[in-house]
Amino acid sequence: MAEKFDAIVVGAGPSGNAAAYTLAKAGMKVLQLERGEYPGSKNVQGAILYADALEKIIPDFRDDAPLERHIIEQRMWVLDDESYIGTHYRSDDFNKPPYNRYTIIRAQFDKWFSEKVQEAGAMLICETTVSDLLMDGKRVIGVQTDRLGGEIYADIVILADGVNSLLATKAGFHPEIEPKNVALAVKEIHFMPQETVEARFNVQGDAGVVIEMAGKITQGMMGTGFLYTNKESLTIGVGCMLSDLKKQKISPYQLLEQMKAHPSIAPILEGGEMKEYTAHLIPEGGYKAIPQVFGDGWMIVGDAAMFVNAMHREGSNLAMTSGCFAAETVIELADKQKPFTAKNLARYREKLDASFVIKDLKKYKNMPDVFHANSQFFTTYPEMLNQAAHKMLTVDGVDKKTKEKQIMANFKHRRSLFGLMGDALKLWRAFE
């Protein structure tokens, strides 16, 4: 007879670790399965860690978690081919503990988080891929792994298997993900001396900077770029919707290469040594693309459930929070000795609905459609803004009033007055 657990958690990323930790702390018999050599070895993120979500799980995480730099400055760049126009926000408030955001290196961070999970009492088995869910009719009763023995049983299975959500797809819990609902991001990590990082970004100690980018770097596709500081390295990447990459037939690594060659970016990377190239899908379909996240004997958490706020580049915090909610739901039901039926597990969705996870996704529910249908936000506007700045900042004997008129004429020429007003309205409605 195969061993039976109270709960099986598939995956040891942020959502799976949050779930397994919470369950184990409550004294449940938890098995966590991870296909990588160690937790983190399969995981990729444009890795900004938001302290709040983790703090709620491990309040003293700052004592020993491997953190790179806390962010004191956020830059937003809108790029044309030769230029960028942007805003920087830097505050010394962000430089006072407890810090709000950190850059992390996932291979190290996930390993640390997993150690906490194991200390809490969960059993972790690595190098084990879950190939299928074991079903009894409509009810999930365990998992099939690629290991000896293979079958493992549990009262509840929490699917934290990442963006591809392969297990739920195979089980027919939701259809295949559509290309319009995921972005493909590629990134590289470039190492350079700590002093170089600090000099190039005007920071000291463990302080760091994040640059978010939009505009011509995505060649008209819906997407963004990013560049951030780690302790002794920089991470640079770009992500675009898969439907756009497919339509425009653009190679993601050529896109990254062109971005790196931008005259405002190349000097920042100069002399760095590239040590890893990664790719990852980001579930950016938003509220309308969220699948059914619970059923008889199962729940989906994190990326697998589409819990990413693309507008604010948040994901790991939604992952951890959803992992906690799933675990809390299990604990509450177990306390009342109630079975893990779909009806009872609906409590998980209620918790999500009442929290920032669903509230934020709901707020921006129309955003993906607006951006999909209006590529001018990624092409025409970045150009217009950069040209306007260029004109105003070039001193050439033309008076400023005339320059303003020329800029306005250019705007109207490029987009028409109705186009401009329509775009403003679309954005306002989507943000509302």
Added chain:
Amino acid sequence: MSTHVKVEEKLFQNRYRVDGGRPHIQIKDAEVCVSQCGTQPCTVCCPAGCYTQENNGRVVLITDGCLECGTCRIICDDFRNVTWEYPRGGYGVLFKFG
């Protein structure tokens, strides 16, 4: 801009444990790629360049450099012509930083 790069130069920096002779992704029906799929987006969009277009129109898949992102699986939505599994436990790409 002349920024063309060979993806192999990037992948060279990565760590892999290749499961020799057991590719985790397979093209279901090679004929579908040739005769039905005109655009073959997998040959352009795979971030590891695992799919190459041959002169005779066939698509050749070599999964050794795969980053396990899932792009090819989702992008082939018109034909669903790839069988896609994660590699066996412990095999495939092993991110040093992630």
